[in-house]
Amino acid sequence: MTTTQAQTQVEQWTNLAQQLRVDSIRCTTAAGSGHPTSSLSAADLMAVLLVSYLRYDFENPRHPNNDHLIFSKGHAAPLLYAMYKAAGAITDEELLTLRKRGSRLEGHPTPVLPWVEVATGSLGQGLPIGVGIALAGKYLDKLPYRVWVLLGDSEMAEGSIWEAIEHAAHYKLDNLIGILDCNRLGQRGETMLGWNTAAYAERAEAFGWRTLVIDGHNYEEIDRAYAQAVKAEGAPTLIIARTLKGKGVSFLENAEGWHGKALSKEQEEKALAELPHVRSQTFTVQKPEPLQPASAGERKPLELPRYANGQEVPTRKAYGDALKALGAAYPDVVALDGEVSNSTYAEEFAKAYPERYFEQYIAEQQMIATAIAMSVCRRIPFASTFAAFLTRAYDFIRMGAISRANIRLCGSHAGVSIGEDGPSQMGLEDLAMMRAVFGSTVLYPCDANQTAKLVAQMAEHGGIVYLRTTREKTPVIYSPDDEFPIGGSKVLRRSENDQATIVAAGITVHEALKAYEYLKSEGILVRVIDAYSVKPIDEETLFQAADETKQRIVTVEDHWPEGGLGEAVLEAFTQRAGPLPRVVKLAVQEMPGSAKPAEQLEEAGIDAHHIAQAVKALIHS
Numbered sequence: 001m002t003t004t005q006a007q008t009q010v011e012q013w014t015n016l017a018q019q020l021r022v023d024s025i026r027c028t029t030a031a032g033s034g035h036p037t038s039s040l041s042a043a044d045l046m047a048v049l050l051v052s053y054l055r056y057d058f059e060n061p062r063h064p065n066n067d068h069l070i071f072s073k074g075h076a077a078p079l080l081y082a083m084y085k086a087a088g089a090i091t092d093e094e095l096l097t098l099r100k101r102g103s104r105l106e107g108h109p110t111p112v113l114p115w116v117e118v119a120t121g122s123l124g125q126g127l128p129i130g131v132g133i134a135l136a137g138k139y140l141d142k143l144p145y146r147v148w149v150l151l152g153d154s155e156m157a158e159g160s161i162w163e164a165i166e167h168a169a170h171y172k173l174d175n176l177i178g179i180l181d182c183n184r185l186g187q188r189g190e191t192m193l194g195w196n197t198a199a200y201a202e203r204a205e206a207f208g209w210r211t212l213v214i215d216g217h218n219y220e221e222i223d224r225a226y227a228q229a230v231k232a233e234g235a236p237t238l239i240i241a242r243t244l245k246g247k248g249v250s251f252l253e254n255a256e257g258w259h260g261k262a263l264s265k266e267q268e269e270k271a272l273a274e275l276p277h278v279r280s281q282t283f284t285v286q287k288p289e290p291l292q293p294a295s296a297g298e299r300k301p302l303e304l305p306r307y308a309n310g311q312e313v314p315t316r317k318a319y320g321d322a323l324k325a326l327g328a329a330y331p332d333v334v335a336l337d338g339e340v341s342n343s344t345y346a347e348e349f350a351k352a353y354p355e356r357y358f359e360q361y362i363a364e365q366q367m368i369a370t371a372i373a374m375s376v377c378r379r380i381p382f383a384s385t386f387a388a389f390l391t392r393a394y395d396f397i398r399m400g401a402i403s404r405a406n407i408r409l410c411g412s413h414a415g416v417s418i419g420e421d422g423p424s425q426m427g428l429e430d431l432a433m434m435r436a437v438f439g440s441t442v443l444y445p446c447d448a449n450q451t452a453k454l455v456a457q458m459a460e461h462g463g464i465v466y467l468r469t470t471r472e473k474t475p476v477i478y479s480p481d482d483e484f485p486i487g488g489s490k491v492l493r494r495s496e497n498d499q500a501t502i503v504a505a506g507i508t509v510h511e512a513l514k515a516y517e518y519l520k521s522e523g524i525l526v527r528v529i530d531a532y533s534v535k536p537i538d539e540e541t542l543f544q545a546a547d548e549t550k551q552r553i554v555t556v557e558d559h560w561p562e563g564g565l566g567e568a569v570l571e572a573f574t575q576r577a578g579p580l581p582r583v584v585k586l587a588v589q590e591m592p593g594s595a596k597p598a599e600q601l602e603e604a605g606i607d608a609h610h611i612a613q614a615v616k617a618l619i620h621s
Contacts, residue, residue, distance in 0.1 A: 009052070013219045016086055016283055017047035018276045021248045023082035023095060025271055026278065028262040031099035034107065037246040037258045039079035041183040041216070042150060045241055048222045049148060049179075050083055053230065055288040058089045061114040065143050065288040068117060068133050068376075072126020073152030073181065074108040075260070080116075081105050088282040089115060111404050117376045119402035122395055124158030127151060127178060128366050131164045132373020134176040134236070135358060140334070141293035141377065146230065147176045153193070154186035156200065160396075162207075163363040167370075168236040169208030171358075176236040177229045178209075181216065183245035187259045197240045204238045216241030249274055296331035303329070304456055306480035307448040312473040315506070316412040318448035319469050320345020322455035323382055327353045330459060334374050336360050338367050338385035344412045344469075346384045364389050368396035371407040380408070380459050387411025387427025387468060394433055401438040401464055408458040409434075412469040415558030416592045416600035417507045419471070423592050427468070432563020434466040435535050441486060442535040444468040444565075446509035449478045450532060457486055470507050472597050477513075489538035491545070493528040500552035500615050501527040501545040505534060505565050508556045511601065514608035519615060526615055534565055539572045546573070551581035554614045556606050561587035582621075584614050 020043040028034030049069075057063045071080050081098060084090045090105075097103035104112045108121030117133075120126045130149040137145050155161060168176050184195050193199050201211040210232050214221040222241070229237040245259075246252025249271040263271055272278070305321040307313055326333045327349050334356045341347040341359075350357040360367035360383075367383050368390075374381035390397070390411050400407055414427040434442045441461060445451040451469065458465045477492075484490070492509070493516050504512040509530045516528050527545050531537060546553060555566035566585035573580055588604045601607040 010219050012051060012283070013044070013047045015281065016051060017043045018248070019086060019279055019281060020047060020079055020082045022272060022275050022278055023085060024078040025263060025268055027081065027095050027098040028078050029265065029268040030096045032262055033099055034078050034262050035075040035260050036078060036262060037252050038073065038152070039076045039082070040247045040249065040252065041243040041245045042076060042079055042181040043247065044217045044219065045179055045181065045222055046079060046083055046150070048219060048226060050086065050285060051283050052223065053226045054148065055145070055286050057287045058087050058115065058285065063288060064141065064293050065145050065291045067145050067288065068130070068147045070118065070126040070130050070147070070149045071109055071120055072149050072155060073123070074120030074126070076150065077105070077107065077109050080109055084115060085280070086283050087285050092280045110402055118372060119399055122399050123152065123155035124160040125369060125396060125399055128160050128164040128369030129373045130176055131168045131173060131366065132370035133376060134168065134173040135171060135370060136374055136377035136379065137175050138171070138173060139355070140379065143291055143293055145175070145288060149176070149178050151178055151180045153180060153182045153184070153191045156180070157192050160365040160369070163366040164369070165204060165207045165209065167360070167363065167366050172234050173236045174232050174234055178236065178238040180238060180240045181243055182240055183243040184254065185245045185256060185259065189256055195242055197242050200240050208235055210235050210237045211240060212237065213240045214242070216243035217247060299331065300329045302326065302456060304452045304480070307476045309476055309479070311448070311476045313448035313476060314470060314473050315445050315448060315451045316343070316469040316471060317345050318451035319384070319410050319412070319455055319467065320348035322452040324348040324352050326456065326459055327356065330380060332378070333380045333382065333459060334358065336367050336370055336381060336383040338362060338364050338389060340385055343386070344384040344410060364393040365396050368393040368400065368407070372396070372400045372403055372405040375405045375407055382408045382410065384410040384412065386425060387414040387430040388425055390430060391433065397437055397464060401440065405464070406462050408465045408467070410467045410469060413471045414468045415470070415507060416588055416604050417470060417472050417558050417597045419597040419600060420594045422594045426592065428560045428588055429563070430468060431534055431559050431565065435563060435568065437464050440464040440466060440535060442466050443486070443532060444505040444534050445532050446506050446530055447474055447476045447478055449476055449480045449482065450484050453482070453484045454532070461486060468506060472507065474507065474510055484532060487533050487536040487538060489533060489541045490530040491527065491541065492530055493526065495525045497525050498527040498549045499524055499619050500554060501529060501549045502611060502615065503529045503531050503542070503553060503555045503565065503569055505531045505557060507558050508606055511606065511608045512556060512611055515611035515615065518608060518612045524616065524619065531565060531569070534568050537568045537572055539576070542569060542572055543576060546581040551579055552618050553581045553583045554586060554611060554618060555583065556586040556611050558601070558604070558606060559587055561585055561589060582618060584618050586610060586614055
């Protein structure tokens with residue numbers, strides 16, 4: 001490159017960076033809120049990236065070889081939207097709709113915009129998702145696209161960031177480039193490390209990353225760092241850029257108290273006087289090579305495992321068997337697990353299809369992030385661990401719903417029925433937590449054939465889908481030819497003389513059937529419903545049962561009383577016009593300890609004996 005060409009290039013970067021700064025201020029002032037100073041610090045970094053290194057077709061955001069740009073510091077959304085304007089993707093008029101009702105430009109990025117693949121704003125999530133996308137690019141798509149992640153220095157205190165850093169190094173993701181905007185200031189003051197860029201570098205290097213420490217406002221250093229990063233082999237790269245928060249405006253630069261504050265009109269005028277005039281220049285962004293991902297192969301007919309009536313099989317084993325069957329039929333299915341695959345039985349898939357299995361170790365946040373990333377990359381991800389340990393990743397699941405992700409989660413070892421391991425291993429809040437996720441589906445099978453059929457449906461079902469499985473062996477009660485539509489239920493016992501209804505799911509279905517036999521021996525007939533679809537729940541069957549069994553219902557679940565099956569049933573009845581049934585909820589009420597599974601069910605008051613007693617008490621009340 002000649003001196004003249006270099007000067008021209010620097011002028012282009014400078015012009016773009018200043019336009020990004022001006023637009024970040026303008027749109028936040030128009031909105032009356034937002035994060036202009038967090039946007040100004042990274043403007044130079046993004047200017048060089050946009051015109052010189054990013055390979056992206058804004059007219060075809062689904063191009064399989066597009067680079068991926070993730071703003072992990074999602075509060076810098078004004079900068080991202082200003083970049084979209086500079087690329088010609090949005091107009092200046094739309095830019096000024098930031099944060100207004102009905103605008104696509106929300107306060108933090110979401111996939112309402114076609115160029116945004118995942119929602120960010122809950123800090124510590126962009127890099128973990130970037131790791132997952134880089135995994136797909138390197139090992140599945142086998143395409144040369146790169147994953148660029150803009151990080152804030154405050155979020156470097158998040159544990160999820162370091163889960164991502166160690167996984168990226170483990171999988172040698174040289175297609176992943178992190179850009180750390182080290183502007184020293186967080187929301188309330190200085191960050192943990194301030195401008196100690198050497199400390200960030202030493203930590204990342206200790207995990208196996210290449211690091212480059214630069215002045216984030218020096219175009220030559222930025223350009224040189226990017227040039228080195230795209231040529232890196234065998235390890236991911238972290239560019240640690242020392243920057244000034246509020247860069248470009250004298251009264252904002254490195255000033256505390258400005259985080260998340262828009263400028264007033266008077267302050268905007270003062271700031272813009274220090275910057276070039278408002279412009280709407282469009283900059284050319286290079287398009288990717290017209291390459292296609294490696295062929296995964298064609299789908300084949302699905303042959304699910306079949307289990308004989310009366311056979312004793314844990315539903316977690318049926319999950320693993322069904323997942324393996326899906327792997328044989330659907331080449332776009334991938335599996336993830338949190339280093340418990342020998343317990344969740346995801347190892348069945350891992351052994352059969354190791355190239356589509358990605359071990360996530362004891363890093364549940366990274367596991368969910370990778371699942372979301374695989375969804376972005378048009379795969380069908382299944383992720384599994386103990387139900388209890390999914391609580392650690394709940395914020396990722398919540399944000400996954402905002403990302404409109406399609407992920408399938410399996411939580412095993414649910415409830416007190418796991419036995420001797422005790423409460424730290426018992427998923428007792430998972431139904432409540434998963435029911436609360438926007439647009440989620442929550443399934444809880446009781447036998448192996450039912451589990452297999454539900455797993456097959458999960459592969460085709462959108463949104464966040466959660467399957468709860470059981471540690472203990474349970475008898476097979478359904479035929480492998482039975483169907484279990486999502487949103488349905490099964491009425492296992494019924495007569496015209498039923499005096500009450502028992503609603504159960506999973507392990508308690510078997511206790512309910514034992515209670516039925518006990519009550520029948522005493523001349524009391526009851527209806528038994530297997531509510532395997534906890535969300536959406538089968539309201540029609542519940543309403544009919546209540547009307548036909550004297551408005552008496554007993555729910556029984558291996559879960560805390562809050563937010564689980566019992567409350568799903570109660571919620572259904574609050575939505576209908578008509579009589580409210582009398583509902584008795586049996587659930588785990590006291591903190592369990594260690595005991596055998598049968599002893600745990602008895603101690604919790606959710607075994608057959610307690611179900612029968614609750615029915616009789618309800619009838620005679």
